[in-house]
Amino acid sequence: xxxxxxxxxxxxxxxxxxxxxxxxxxxxxxxxxxxxxxxxxxxxxxxxxxxxxxxxxxxxxxxxxxxxxxxxxxxxxxxxxxxxxxxxxxxxxxxxxxxxxxxxxxxxxxxxxx
Amino acid sequence: xxxxxxxxxxxxxxxxxxxxxxxxxxxxxxxxxxxxxxxxxxxxxxxxxxxxxxxxxxxxxxxxxxxxxxxxxxxxxxxxxxxxxxxxxxxxxxxxxxxxxxxxxxxxxxxxxxxx
Numbered sequence: 037x038x039x040x041x042x043x044x045x046x047x048x049x050x051x052x053x054x055x056x057x058x059x060x061x062x063x064x065x066x067x068x069x070x071x072x073x074x075x076x077x078x079x080x081x082x083x084x085x086x087x088x089x090x091x092x093x094x095x096x097x098x099x100x101x102x103x104x105x106x107x108x109x110x111x112x113x114x115x116x117x118x119x120x121x122x123x124x125x126x127x128x129x130x131x132x133x134x135x136x137x138x139x140x141x142x143x144x145x146x147x148x149x150x
Numbered sequence: 151x152x153x154x155x156x157x158x159x160x161x162x163x164x165x166x167x168x169x170x171x172x173x174x175x176x177x178x179x180x181x182x183x184x185x186x187x188x189x190x191x192x193x194x195x196x197x198x199x200x201x202x203x204x205x206x207x208x209x210x211x212x213x214x215x216x217x218x219x220x221x222x223x224x225x226x227x228x229x230x231x232x233x234x235x236x237x238x239x240x241x242x243x244x245x246x247x248x249x250x251x252x253x254x255x256x257x258x259x260x261x262x263x264x265x266x
Contacts, residue, residue: 079240079257135206137183137195
């Protein structure tokens with residue numbers, strides 16, 4: 037299975053952009069890149085996902101390298117509420133049609149300083 | 151609020167006992183997933199159901215079983231409980247498993263199980 041590598045922790049200041057990196061050098065051509073986050077004492081929360089092109093939604097942006105071996109989750113203006121563990125996950129293509137349980141790593145613990 | 155509900159929120163029981171955790175998916179979602187989060191193992195995928203049928207198994211112990219009912223709610227049964235089963239158990243749902251990876255999951259708030 038393709039694996040992801042993320043820094044254990046990162047620190048940023050409130051109201052500044054945050055760039056969370058993820059390496060996935062063994063990604064295959066049909067793997068989607070997903071990001072989830074888990075706020076303290078809550079269940080994981082979907083953030084964004086993409087395949088090849090950069091993606092934007094109301095929460096964040098996802099920048100995917102041209103060779104797809106790395107990606108970066110961008111929080112444009114971090115708030116204290118963005119302090120969480122962020123998980124970069126590859127969702128593997130299942131030719132059988134539908135097995136898509138998520139494999140979580142240790143993620144990046146994002147600390148936001150006021 | 152993700153729209154996924156789980157009951158109970160907390161459960162305290164003794165070793166050797168059996169418990170049932172319940173999950174109601176978001177309205178319209180056909181697929182349900184169970185995950186376990188413990189301090190030493192992190193978040194682990196246990197099992198996935200789609201429209202009443204088992205679709206995939208992860209790191210689920212033989213002492214654990216699950217099912218999805220016709221109304222699409224799901225139950226996770228944990229038996230012969232051990233101290234190491236103490237963990238947070240999350241349920242998630244999605245519209246349908248596409249198999250392509252282009253699918254997001256919505257997680258419930260979890261059930262905290264404590265085995266004494």
